[in-house]
Amino acid sequence: MRLAYQENGQFFGLAAGKLEKLAAEELRELGVRRTHDGYRGVFFEADPATLYRVNYESRLLTRVLAPLTEFQCHSDRYLYTQAQKIDWSQLLSLDKTFAVFATVSNSKIRHSQFAARRLKDAIVDQFREATGSRPNVQTPNPDVWLNLHIHANRATISVDTSGGSLHRRGYRVEAVKAPMQETVAAAALRFSGWDGSEPLLDPMCGSGTLLAEALMLAARIPAGYLRGRFGFEHLPDFDAAAWEAVREKADAAIREVPAGLIRGSDVDAAAIEAAEMNLARLPSGESVELSRRDFRSIASVDEGIILTNPPYGLRLGDADSAGALMRDLGDWLKQSCTGRSAYVYAGKPEMLKSVGLRTTWKKALVNGALEGRLARYDLFKGSGKAGKANPA
Secondary structure (H helix, E strand, O other), rough: OHHHHHHHHHHEEEEEEHHHHHHHHHHHHHHOEEEEEOOEEEEEEEEHHHHHHHHHOOOOOOEEEEEEEEOOOOOOHHHHHHHHOOOOHHHHOOOEEEEEEEEOOOOOOHHHHHHHHHHHHHHHHHHHEEEEEEEEOOOOOOOOOEEEEEEEOOEEEEEEOOOOOOOOOOOOOOOOOEEEEEHHHHHHHHHOOOOOOEEEEOOOOOOOOHHHHHHHHHHHOOOOOOOOOOOOHHOOOOOOHHHHHHHHHHOOOEEEEEEEEEEEEOOHHHHHHHHHHHOOOOOOOHEEEEEEHHHHHHOOOOOOOOEEOOOOOOOOOHHHHHHHHHHHHHHHHHHHHHOEEEEEEOOOOHHHHHOOOOOOEEEEEEEEEEEEEEEEEEEEOOOOOOOOOOOO
């Protein structure tokens, strides 16, 4: 029995909310033939080598799913029956662990954990009948990640070709409270248009996520460079030689980054220490200049862009402190960064009002459960406020 993705070559790339179009653009850059938007993701067609490249190099996607089967599903019994039609020995063996992750909405099956359990039952019962034994379920780090999505009584069973969320790059060994997700930082960089041809400063860098993503972009380090394994290695048609060629080509493009191109600072000594540890795991990590200082003490920024995710709410502890910080940030941008463009991410969009500057644009950017906004400020000389604002 051929699996659905083998028949049509179609996969689904999950992305954070509001990033579907940006993710589709990135997929086409990575060699994907066709794309069309889905709910919180992008459908795309790819051959095996392109699938491997997407997993290894995409900075925006969180997972890439390979559909195994799709069907109308009005009961857990039918879910079980349809799941048993898949030859699970193509994906699993008794010495491999697996886990099922389910989402359910607007369907007769109402509970995701129950749905996941019924799919698990179908798999282990098939193995018991065939071998007298069963593979083990293991979370959070199984060999094979399976995804069950049921919406409006339509079920899709997929294998996660990423083998866990792609936002976990592997460089973050230390973090401050409420860090920015790596994929969100990569999206902020893409919205800013920064490509490493001019300096970048993050004056409130925390544990350095924006700096690390900027370094990976400028140095052409694949997003999956530090990942030890991928889910596609367990696909029945996995081509080890093609995967090795994809990895070798991407790694050969890595280049050194000049010292000082990327700079970060933070008033918190622990944050700077965390950023140093995280950046040290990446090629050219030592080229990123870090300093412990309050952004208010930076007299002027004369070149490049400013990109930052100020601490707010969860990280500062109360709205009053966050509001005061954002007002100070706005004053500093106006007085010390004239002639520059600044990009400020706020997990709570209302905090941008405290900046006191007019935005050029605002982009929706979801960071976990936070419906955030990335705001651009063009800081023209001789003006008390940033330049004209476009509707957002």
